[in-house]
Amino acid sequence: MSALDTRAATTIEATDAAGGGRRSRRSPAGPEDGLIPGARRSTYWLYLVPGLALLAVIVVVPLVWNVYLTFTEYRGIRPPEWIGLENWVELMGDRVFWTSFGNSIAMILAMVIVPTLLGLLLAAMLFDLIGRKFGGKLASFLRATYYLPQILPAVIAAIVIGWILRPQNGALNQVLEAIGLGDLAHNWLGSPDTALPSLMVIMVWVQLGYPIVIFMAALQRVDPELYEAAELDGANWFQRFRAITLGMIRPEIFVVTLTCTIAALKVFGPVYALTGGGPGTSTIVPAYYAYSEFFQSQQVGYGATIATALTVVIAAVSVLFILAQHRMEKKEAER
Amino acid sequence: MSAIIEELDPERRDVELPTDAAPEPDAERPRRAIRSRRPGGPNKRKPGDWLVLAVAVVLGFFIAVPFLLILVNSFKSPADYNTSGPLTLPTEFYFDGIVAFWERVNFPEKLWNSVFISGLVAVFAVLISMFNAFALGIGRVKGRLWIVVLILLANMLPQEVLLYPLYFMFKEAGLYDSQWAVIIIFTVIQSAFGTYLLASVYSTFPRELLEAASLDGASRWQILWRVVYPISRPTLSVLLIFFFIWTWNEFLIPLTFLVSNATQTVPVAITVLQGDRLMDVTTTSASALLGLIPTLVFFLIFQRTLTRGITAGAVK
Numbered sequence: 001m002s003a004l005d006t007r008a009a010t011t012i013e014a015t016d017a018a019g020g021g022r023r024s025r026r027s028p029a030g031p032e033d034g035l036i037p038g039a040r041r042s043t044y045w046l047y048l049v050p051g052l053a054l055l056a057v058i059v060v061v062p063l064v065w066n067v068y069l070t071f072t073e074y075r076g077i078r079p080p081e082w083i084g085l086e087n088w089v090e091l092m093g094d095r096v097f098w099t100s101f102g103n104s105i106a107m108i109l110a111m112v113i114v115p116t117l118l119g120l121l122l123a124a125m126l127f128d129l130i131g132r133k134f135g136g137k138l139a140s141f142l143r144a145t146y147y148l149p150q151i152l153p154a155v156i157a158a159i160v161i162g163w164i165l166r167p168q169n170g171a172l173n174q175v176l177e178a179i180g181l182g183d184l185a186h187n188w189l190g191s192p193d194t195a196l197p198s199l200m201v202i203m204v205w206v207q208l209g210y211p212i213v214i215f216m217a218a219l220q221r222v223d224p225e226l227y228e229a230a231e232l233d234g235a236n237w238f239q240r241f242r243a244i245t246l247g248m249i250r251p252e253i254f255v256v257t258l259t260c261t262i263a264a265l266k267v268f269g270p271v272y273a274l275t276g277g278g279p280g281t282s283t284i285v286p287a288y289y290a291y292s293e294f295f296q297s298q299q300v301g302y303g304a305t306i307a308t309a310l311t312v313v314i315a316a317v318s319v320l321f322i323l324a325q326h327r328m329e330k331k332e333a334e335r
Numbered sequence: 336m337s338a339i340i341e342e343l344d345p346e347r348r349d350v351e352l353p354t355d356a357a358p359e360p361d362a363e364r365p366r367r368a369i370r371s372r373r374p375g376g377p378n379k380r381k382p383g384d385w386l387v388l389a390v391a392v393v394l395g396f397f398i399a400v401p402f403l404l405i406l407v408n409s410f411k412s413p414a415d416y417n418t419s420g421p422l423t424l425p426t427e428f429y430f431d432g433i434v435a436f437w438e439r440v441n442f443p444e445k446l447w448n449s450v451f452i453s454g455l456v457a458v459f460a461v462l463i464s465m466f467n468a469f470a471l472g473i474g475r476v477k478g479r480l481w482i483v484v485l486i487l488l489a490n491m492l493p494q495e496v497l498l499y500p501l502y503f504m505f506k507e508a509g510l511y512d513s514q515w516a517v518i519i520i521f522t523v524i525q526s527a528f529g530t531y532l533l534a535s536v537y538s539t540f541p542r543e544l545l546e547a548a549s550l551d552g553a554s555r556w557q558i559l560w561r562v563v564y565p566i567s568r569p570t571l572s573v574l575l576i577f578f579f580i581w582t583w584n585e586f587l588i589p590l591t592f593l594v595s596n597a598t599q600t601v602p603v604a605i606t607v608l609q610g611d612r613l614m615d616v617t618t619t620s621a622s623a624l625l626g627l628i629p630t631l632v633f634f635l636i637f638q639r640t641l642t643r644g645i646t647a648g649a650v651k
Binding site: 034035042045047050051052060061062066069122125126133134145155159164169170175178262268269273287291294300307308314315318 | 380387388392398399402408420421467469470472473475476477485486488493494495496497499500519522523524526527540545546549555558559584585590591605609620623627630634
């Protein structure tokens with residue numbers, strides 16, 4: 001999943017790059033011509049054939065098929081049976097489904113809100129203070145350390161922490177005992193009261209490095225003279241942070257929150273590897289719920305409905321984010 | 336390996352117009368002079384600064400601790416772990432946990448599976464991205480906006496929504512439990528991203544080069560391979576590395592499609608064995624260690640490319 005975030009981030013950033021490219025295009029020819037003169041444009045379609053054919057088979061057809069399945073009762077063996085909106089009606093009244101979305105909100109807290117806020121603070125700290133007063137090498141080293149969990153496959157990251165949280169002889173419980181806090185020892189991932197918070201802590205650990213790296217790169221853009229001017233005017237560190245840093249790197253904050261929100265809504269691997277949605281349904285998330293309906297309960301129609309609902313939510317969130325960003329940029333331009 | 340890094344070094348300069356790349360030496364010099372005189376220079380470290388540094392270091396320590404714990408405990412015997420706990424160094428190096436897990440999952444086979452799948456996906460996806468981007472960015476075919484939107488959609492979808500139809504299709508096609516199913520699926524998913532990025536890169540491709548090649552009588556196919564490909568190679572190799580690592584880290588689709596042991600990738604093989612009765616405490620630790628070593632190695636090899644890639648095309 002760490003990979004997914006990065007991918008999504010770069011996607012969004014590339015949007016901007018693409019926009020910038022279009023604006024700064026200097027070529028004399030109109031936008032209706034290819035860049036190679038002469039030959040007709042329509043023959044370029046040949047180059048799109050393999051890519052689009054594969055896209056149709058692997059993405060478009062399954063997507064449409066999946067939406068069709070949401071209107072059927074299908075257990076994977078006999079052909080799907082049309083039942084209209086029954087799955088959707090059931091979904092709306094399904095407590096497990098709402099629990100799974102409630103847990104998605106917990107995941108957003110752990111994968112978006114906490115890492116972004118903490119990431120802002122740490123990036124500014126590393127860049128503005130540690131990088132300046134203790135040298136850039138130390139700042140880069142700390143940045144690499146914070147980023148370390150991001151490079152692992154999410155399931156492996158989850159297994160690493162899961163190992164520390166083992167109930168009987170796990171490292172955390174043993175440490176607690178060693179320092180005389182044995183009463184706090186706990187079956188962290190196995191009891192309903194601590195399973196979700198433990199999972200959240202794991203996700204913060206996994207996610208934190210990503211905003212730090214993006215924000216630190218963004219800060220390179222900020223003119224140091226701005227800080228100096230503010231410092232001479234008597235602004236303290238926090239005032240400078242609020243007035244300069246936050247304003248300058250707002251585009252990156254948008255990118256990070258959007259991509260992390262999508263990742264948080266999609267989270268699957270760590271839940272699969274650590275809790276299987278349990279105990280009970282205390283850590284179930286939509287992606288895992290859909291998976292278990294597909295392959296454990298064999299309720300394919302219903303699983304398809306959950307997956308489609310998740311897709312709708314992700315699409316809606318993305319559109320809202322992009323609109324909000326657009327509006328903010330407009331406001332900025334008017335000022 | 337350092338050769339690869341060298342090769343990637345010229346950043347994406349190559350596809351930018353020369354005027355973009357031109358530095359402004361005059362604007363740079365006075366700023367640097369000011370920087371060295373700034374009030375909070377390196378010689379003025381206040382006690383508060385040390386406090387901030389301490390906080391940053393402690394946090395870094397806590398983030399690194401799980402890695403260190405895994406490293407230390409993978410070389411302990413279960414008895415050693417039970418008597419002296421997780422925090423001490425092993426009394427003697429104990430390789431049985433690692434060896435047991437290595438043999439149990441047939442680790443070399445899983446490594447090869449992961450390398451095979453990720454490697455082919457990376458190559459195919461880069462090829463397809465290049466063809467698509469050639470038509471979209473340089474050919475500027477009609478309706479390219481809609482094609483790009485469609486491709487973006489493919490990138491944002493949760494994979495669950497494709498999962499069952501794909502499962503059904505590949506079962507019908509006799510490719511269930513085949514690595515080719517995974518290779519085909521990820522070629523499409525990764526190339527969706529690659530097309531998107533490359534199309535925007537190619538849309539600013541230096542026009543003069545294309546025109547010159549065209550005047551010399553080169554066909555489109557020749558222009559693609561003799562002009563566009565060599566000039567955009569640094570970008571293509573960044574994509575190649577990304578696709579490789581992203582595919583390596585994937586979980587849901589490999590988990591669904593690779594059911595038999597012999598076809599599984601490293602993350603899948605390690606995850607499905609968690610909670611197995613034969614996994615004692617230090618063997619589990621060893622399994623996590625084996626899972627994280629390959630990605631750690633990639634990170635060290637490609638570190639600069641990766642950090643640059645993450646911020647590639649950063650919002651301007």
